[in-house]
Amino acid sequence: MDWSFFLEVLLGGLLAGVMYSLVALGFVLIYKASGVFNFAQGAMVFFAALIFVSLVEKKWGLAGAALGTAAVMVVVAFFVERLVLRPLVNQPPISLFMATIGLAFLLEGASQGLLGAQVHGLEIGISDVPVEIRGINVSKFDLFAAGVAALLVLVLAFFFSKTRIGLSLRAVADDHQAALAVGVPLERIWVIVWTASGFVALVAGILWGSRTGVQFSLTFTALKALPVLILGGFTSIPGAIVGGLIVGAGEKLAEVYLGPHIGSGIENWFPYVLATAFLLIRPEGLFGERRIERV
Amino acid sequence: MIYREAGQFKTSYAADGRIFPIRQDRIAMGGLFAVAFFLVPILGNDYWFGAILIPFLILSLAALGLNILTGYAGQLSLGSAAFMAVGAFAAFNLMLRIPGLPVLVAFAGAGLVAAGVGLLFGLPSLRIKGFYLAVTTLAAQFVIEWVLTKFAWFSNYNPSGVISAQKMVILGMHIDKPVSRYLLTLGVVSVLALVAKNLVRSRVGRAWMAVRDMDVAAEVIGIPMLRTKLSAFAVSSFYCGIAGALWAFAYLGSVEPQAFDLTRSFQILFMIIIGGMGSVLGSFLGAAFIVLLPISLNVAAHSLFSGGVSQSLASNLELMTFGALIIFFLAVEPHGLARLWQIGKEKLRLWPFPH
Numbered sequence: 001m002d003w004s005f006f007l008e009v010l011l012g013g014l015l016a017g018v019m020y021s022l023v024a025l026g027f028v029l030i031y032k033a034s035g036v037f038n039f040a041q042g043a044m045v046f047f048a049a050l051i052f053v054s055l056v057e058k059k060w061g062l063a064g065a066a067l068g069t070a071a072v073m074v075v076v077a078f079f080v081e082r083l084v085l086r087p088l089v090n091q092p093p094i095s096l097f098m099a100t101i102g103l104a105f106l107l108e109g110a111s112q113g114l115l116g117a118q119v120h121g122l123e124i125g126i127s128d129v130p131v132e133i134r135g136i137n138v139s140k141f142d143l144f145a146a147g148v149a150a151l152l153v154l155v156l157a158f159f160f161s162k163t164r165i166g167l168s169l170r171a172v173a174d175d176h177q178a179a180l181a182v183g184v185p186l187e188r189i190w191v192i193v194w195t196a197s198g199f200v201a202l203v204a205g206i207l208w209g210s211r212t213g214v215q216f217s218l219t220f221t222a223l224k225a226l227p228v229l230i231l232g233g234f235t236s237i238p239g240a241i242v243g244g245l246i247v248g249a250g251e252k253l254a255e256v257y258l259g260p261h262i263g264s265g266i267e268n269w270f271p272y273v274l275a276t277a278f279l280l281i282r283p284e285g286l287f288g289e290r291r292i293e294r295v
Numbered sequence: 296m297i298y299r300e301a302g303q304f305k306t307s308y309a310a311d312g313r314i315f316p317i318r319q320d321r322i323a324m325g326g327l328f329a330v331a332f333f334l335v336p337i338l339g340n341d342y343w344f345g346a347i348l349i350p351f352l353i354l355s356l357a358a359l360g361l362n363i364l365t366g367y368a369g370q371l372s373l374g375s376a377a378f379m380a381v382g383a384f385a386a387f388n389l390m391l392r393i394p395g396l397p398v399l400v401a402f403a404g405a406g407l408v409a410a411g412v413g414l415l416f417g418l419p420s421l422r423i424k425g426f427y428l429a430v431t432t433l434a435a436q437f438v439i440e441w442v443l444t445k446f447a448w449f450s451n452y453n454p455s456g457v458i459s460a461q462k463m464v465i466l467g468m469h470i471d472k473p474v475s476r477y478l479l480t481l482g483v484v485s486v487l488a489l490v491a492k493n494l495v496r497s498r499v500g501r502a503w504m505a506v507r508d509m510d511v512a513a514e515v516i517g518i519p520m521l522r523t524k525l526s527a528f529a530v531s532s533f534y535c536g537i538a539g540a541l542w543a544f545a546y547l548g549s550v551e552p553q554a555f556d557l558t559r560s561f562q563i564l565f566m567i568i569i570g571g572m573g574s575v576l577g578s579f580l581g582a583a584f585i586v587l588l589p590i591s592l593n594v595a596a597h598s599l600f601s602g603g604v605s606q607s608l609a610s611n612l613e614l615m616t617f618g619a620l621i622i623f624f625l626a627v628e629p630h631g632l633a634r635l636w637q638i639g640k641e642k643l644r645l646w647p648f649p650h
Contacts, residue, residue: 037426087626093426094371095629098568098621101561105618113611223433223557230430263445269437276431279423291424293511 008137009256010249015142017248018149019211022204023225024232024240025152026197031234032173033193034085037097042222043104044198046214047111048073049205053120053214062124066202073198074191076107081190108219120214124206145207149241152203156196156237165192173235227271231278233288242286246278247271298643314492331481336474344473345546347586352480353541355582358566359491359575360534365564366572367495368527369507370420370428374435375535376559380552381409381439382536383543384449387458391451398463398470402483402540409536410529412439417528421521424510436557443552450551459549476545483541487534492575494530503527504573569624571631580632592616 023045030038051072055065084099130137160166171179172189180186208218228247232239254270284290298319305311315321339348361375386405390396396404416435420428443449443456450456463470463479470479494500502523505513514520543550562585570581596609628635642649 037429084622084626088629091625091629094365094572095568095625097426098565099625101565102618102621102625105614105621109611109613109615109618113608113615117607226430226433230427234426265441265445269434269441272431272434272437276419276423276434279427279431280419283423283427285427295509295512295515 009252011138012142013249013252014245015139015146015248016252017228017244017246018142018146018241019204019207019244020221020224020228020247021241021244022145022149022152022200022207023221024228024244025149025156025237026200026204027225027229028232028234028237028240029156029193029197029200032237033169034172034190035093035096035176036085036100037093037234038197039097039100039222040104040107041197041201041225042219043107043111044073044076044201045205045208045221046216046218047076047107047205048198048202049122049209049214049218050111050115050120052202052206053122053209054115056122057120066206069202070199073202074195077191077194077198080194081187085190086187104219108216112216117216120209122206122210122214124210141211148203148207152200153237153241159196160237165189169193224271227275230285231275233285235289236285236287239285239287243275247274250274298640298646314489314496328485331485332478336478339474339477341473344477347590348477349473349480349546351582351586352477352484353538353546354563354566354586355579356484356487356541357535357538357563358570358578358582359488360531360538361563362567362570362572362574362578363491363495363503363534364527364531366567366574366577367500367507368503368524368531369510370417370524370527371426372432372531373429373557373560373564374416374432374439375531375563376555376557377436377439378409378413378532378535379539379542379559380443380555381412381532382406382539383550383555384443384458384539384552385409385536386540386544387460388449388451390461398461398465398544399483402537402544405540406533406537409539410533413528413532413535414525417525417532420524420528433557436560440552440556455551457549457551458543460544460547463544470545480541480545483537487537488575488579491534495575499523499526507573565621567631569621569631571633574631574633576636577631577633580636584632588617588620589613 023041026041026044027038030036030041048069052065052069055068056062060068080103084103085096088096088099131140131143132138158166160170168179168184168189169192171182171184172186176186179189204221205214205218208221212218224247228240228243230243231246232241232243251267251271251274254274255264255267258270259266279285282288298317300317300319303316303318305316310316315324335348357375357379360378361372364370364372364375382405385408386401389401389404390398393401412435416432419431423431447453447456450458453459463476465479468475470476495503502513502518503526505516505518506520506523506527510520513523539555542554547554566581566585567578568581569584570579571577592613596613
């Protein structure tokens with residue numbers, strides 16, 4: 001077995017996994033704070049990327065476009081809280097899940113209806129060329145993406161543990177009613193958390209968009225992020241990162257070493273089977289909160 | 296005044312256990328069956344049979360299958376379309392490889408094959424719960440789609456992976472016209488719906504509901520978790536499998552695995568949410584809503600801005616309206632159309648003296 005080739009595949013997989021983690025992070029944020037399994041995260045990635053690229057094409061500049069899109073995501077978060085979450089307070093989780101699928105349709109329809117369905121190229125100044133580190137080829141772009149993800153996690157970790165808003169977010173995640181009782185404004189918290197996950201979607205959208213072009217298939221990143229999510233645990237930010245690394249590496253290795261034996265195209269389902277196998281051992285994911293069940 | 300059970304006494308166990316205890320309900324159901332079996336075939340035209348009634352009935356059956364699993368047994372599944380695919384391909388292969396097999400037997404066999412596959416993918420449910428389980432059912436969706444596309448044996452080495460349903464002959468009658476295909480579908484769906492209605496109020500159904508409400512408590516009072524959860528997966532997949540076989544044989548005639556993709560699974564999930572979880576009637580109401588809504592939206596879009604708006608914008612508006620309506624319905628009546636129906640019946644009982 002060729003070890004340097006193995007390492008190259010492994011590293012490529014790990015770095016690709018970081019891209020999945022970015023999408024999964026958005027899921028985790030919302031699930032943690034509001035217990036909503038937000039299926040619209042993929043649509044949000046697409047929506048954010050499309051607005052960003054449209055602003056870039058209007059010569060706003062990269063920073064200007066990012067700010068403009070962030071402002072739009074705040075507005076979206078506000079409307080989601082008003083029109084989707086507030087009417088559905090205290091409904092079973094599955095109703096909220098369905099509502100987010102409706103939201104995904106709304107966002108997909110709105111972004112395509114307003115901005116067109118053609119593929120936009122996006123150039124953010126990081127070229128996708130391989131660099132050689134000790135004989136192993138690594139994509140420069142992937143390294144950049146990994147750096148961004150690491151930075152994002154650090155910022156989020158700081159935000160959650162050191163700021164007042166972060167503390168109230170954790171309080172809401174623990175117990176809605178208790179948080180309300182000590183005076184945490186639930187509605188504002190939801191707006192904040194949806195905004196935060198909108199920003200994460202924007203970052204993911206920019207990175208994915210400059211890799212594959214901004215197109216409708218960005219919504220399918222959600223499907224890539226789901227196995228990452230259950231592998232790491234719905235409630236854990238480190239879980240999303242570790243899960244992404246495992247899924248990315250596992251997927252690439254399977255494609256290279258297993259693919260020739262059982263046929264190509266296994267990357268669609270392999271992460272799911274891998275995640276299921278993990279869950280059979282740890283049903284709440286690697287870092288998920290262990291559920292204690294009482295009668 | 297009309298809908299009241301006063302004066303209807305149950306004097307035997309049989310009367311106590313009957314499926315529709317109120318006389319008016321029995322009359323209404325009888326009327327409904329009479330209309331569906333006799334009046335509709337006379338009045339309907341090919342467009343109604345082919346484009347609306349047949350898909351509505353088949354999707355109702357699939358929704359019923361998912362409702363058994365999700366609404367009654369509480370196991371959220373996002374892979375129901377994959378079991379439809381298994382049913383469609385199993386029916387095709389049974390007919391192909393066993394010459395002279397009666398088509399209804401092939402359908403039943405297809406259901407059993409789907410039930411077997413459902414058992415396999417239901418195994419993780421013994422350990423994994425909630426949304427974690429929902430995501431693992433996506434594994435079924437993707438693995439099955441991949442297997443059916445990848446291995447040409449399933450589509451009898453058709454290069455594009457499409458299966459063409461064989462001709463259906465039942466008791467010497469050729470089932471090829473839309474009206475006869477409609478009657479076949481209606482017959483199968485009616486029988487299976489009655490079976491489901493009975494099943495959910497049997498010992499098995501009550502065990503499912505106990506597991507749904509709280510599985511730990513159910514286990515404590517002695518409900519076998521293994522048998523209950525797996526039977527829900529098997530029965531649900533059986534229904535979905537037969538729906539898939541009908542989809543291929545009675546509706547489209549030729550299908551490919553991609554006809555049963557994730558979108559279809561979500562469509563079926565929408566049906567049971569909008570129709571009402573844990574309700575046989577809800578499966579039908581939800582299917583009617585989801586089948587009719589896009590058609591009426593389409594018609595509305597065409598008549599509202601005919602020519603003025605481009606095709607892509609119109610389809611995006613449709614998508615947005617669909618999404619908005621789903622959120623609206625969930626907010627207004629989270630328990631689905633079946634609940635509205637129930638409230639209506641309660642009101643009718645007191646009418647015209649509401650106090």
